Amino acid sequence: MISYPNKKKSQNKINIPHANRGMNLEKILNETNQYYLDNNMAVIHKKPTPIQVVKIDYEQNTKIVDAYFQKPSTTDYNGVYKGKYIDFEAKETQSKTSFALNNISTHQAKHLEKVIEQSGIAFLIIYFVLHNEFYFLDAKILIDFYHNEKRKSIPYEFIKKEGHLLRQGYIPRIDYLSIIDEIYLK
Amino acid sequence: MISYPNKKKSQNKINIPHANRGMNLEKILNETNQYYLDNNMAVIHKKPTPIQVVKIDYEQNTKIVDAYFQKPSTTDYNGVYKGKYIDFEAKETQSKTSFALNNISTHQAKHLEKVIEQSGIAFLIIYFVLHNEFYFLDAKILIDFYHNEKRKSIPYEFIKKEGHLLRQGYIPRIDYLSIIDEIYLK
Numbered sequence: 001m002i003s004y005p006n007k008k009k010s011q012n013k014i015n016i017p018h019a020n021r022g023m024n025l026e027k028i029l030n031e032t033n034q035y036y037l038d039n040n041m042a043v044i045h046k047k048p049t050p051i052q053v054v055k056i057d058y059e060q061n062t063k064i065v066d067a068y069f070q071k072p073s074t075t076d077y078n079g080v081y082k083g084k085y086i087d088f089e090a091k092e093t094q095s096k097t098s099f100a101l102n103n104i105s106t107h108q109a110k111h112l113e114k115v116i117e118q119s120g121i122a123f124l125i126i127y128f129v130l131h132n133e134f135y136f137l138d139a140k141i142l143i144d145f146y147h148n149e150k151r152k153s154i155p156y157e158f159i160k161k162e163g164h165l166l167r168q169g170y171i172p173r174i175d176y177l178s179i180i181d182e183i184y185l186k
Numbered sequence: 187m188i189s190y191p192n193k194k195k196s197q198n199k200i201n202i203p204h205a206n207r208g209m210n211l212e213k214i215l216n217e218t219n220q221y222y223l224d225n226n227m228a229v230i231h232k233k234p235t236p237i238q239v240v241k242i243d244y245e246q247n248t249k250i251v252d253a254y255f256q257k258p259s260t261t262d263y264n265g266v267y268k269g270k271y272i273d274f275e276a277k278e279t280q281s282k283t284s285f286a287l288n289n290i291s292t293h294q295a296k297h298l299e300k301v302i303e304q305s306g307i308a309f310l311i312i313y314f315v316l317h318n319e320f321y322f323l324d325a326k327i328l329i330d331f332y333h334n335e336k337r338k339s340i341p342y343e344f345i346k347k348e349g350h351l352l353r354q355g356y357i358p359r360i361d362y363l364s365i366i367d368e369i370y371l372k
Contacts (some may be wrong), residue, residue: 003197003249012189018292040300040303042304043300043301043304047234048233048234048237048256049234050234051234051235051237053237061254062254062255063252063254064237064250064252064253064254064255065251065252066249066250067237067249067250067253068247068249068250069248069250070234074231078264078265079264079306080271080301080305080306081304082304082305083270083271084269084270084271085269085270085307086271087266111229114223115229116268117226118264118266118267118268119268119269120229120269182282
């Protein structure tokens with residue numbers, strides 16, 4: 001059987017609804033978090049990107065003229081919901097079949113593990129772009145896979161079964177607080 | 187009576203114990219938080235400084251060549267302790283008599299107010315450099331002063347009475363978790 005990679009790619013694109021095409025996960029989450037904030041539902045923010053500043057020009061209005069992006073040692077999002085500490089990392093993948101563990105750095109996995117030890121609510125939001133599905137996955141599952149040295153990825157079918165599909169809407173874009181209510185606060 | 191500003195300044199300096207001389211509050215808190223983290227007591231980090239990136243040189247190893255510091259819209263520190271959400275801002279003041287409210291931006295005050303509404307634990311750590319005293323002050327007190335339009339500062343004597351003096355030690359440098367235990371988790 002002959003494969004047509006270009007054609008296949010084009011077909012995959014057709015499956016992505018127009019509303020989310022070109023939308024990145026960060027924007028979707030920022031809009032969702034802003035909605036939660038505006039409606040006094042939760043206070044959850046994306047942390048600023050860590051940047052190592054090498055040189056500042058004080059004569060040019062404290063302009064940074066030499067700096068580099070650093071790898072985050074913790075996760076991108078944290079905050080508070082009903083008194084509980086919320087902590088998560090959000091990643092999108094172009095794979096249809098699995099979520100590669102190297103999407104999450106060792107530092108980030110250790111951070112999530114420590115949050116769980118402190119009874120915080122820790123999870124991942126994984127966006128399978130080609131399925132146009134967002135999953136909520138308890139960080140404990142990630143940690144288990146991380147500690148299993150034979151594993152390099154979490155299968156999509158496993159995430160589908162053990163994770164929670166996030167309902168997509170206009171506002172909030174993906175309502176992950178409803179999942180937190182369901183699995184942690186019942 | 188003739189005042190000797192230079193002499194007075196020099197006398198104040200003598201009152202600061204050698205260990206903390208030249209130490210900044212951020213370093214003290216980072217060491218304290220690292221101690222809490224290493225001993226599995228809490229997971230509390232300083233957020234990265236927000237920087238607006240204007241221009242990146244991709245030919246020079248993704249070097250940032252034009253960027254500016256941004257005013258933080260939230261607080262510097264947050265994390266989790268015994269499942270509870272912890273959020274605070276740390277400031278030092280050279281004043282002996284009061285803590286000026288303009289040390290905390292309107293955005294930061296609003297953020298602390300929202301954290302309180304979500305039942306998070308929100309506070310300030312104020313370092314009175316010339317007294318060499320660190321105080322833990324519940325953010326509710328800051329918010330009250332913020333909403334009182336006649337007030338431009340919180341008097342030192344008021345903070346001494348309504349706040350909690352933080353014990354200084356070698357490690358942790360200032361043990362603020364013990365105050366949290368005492369006033370929120372009893």
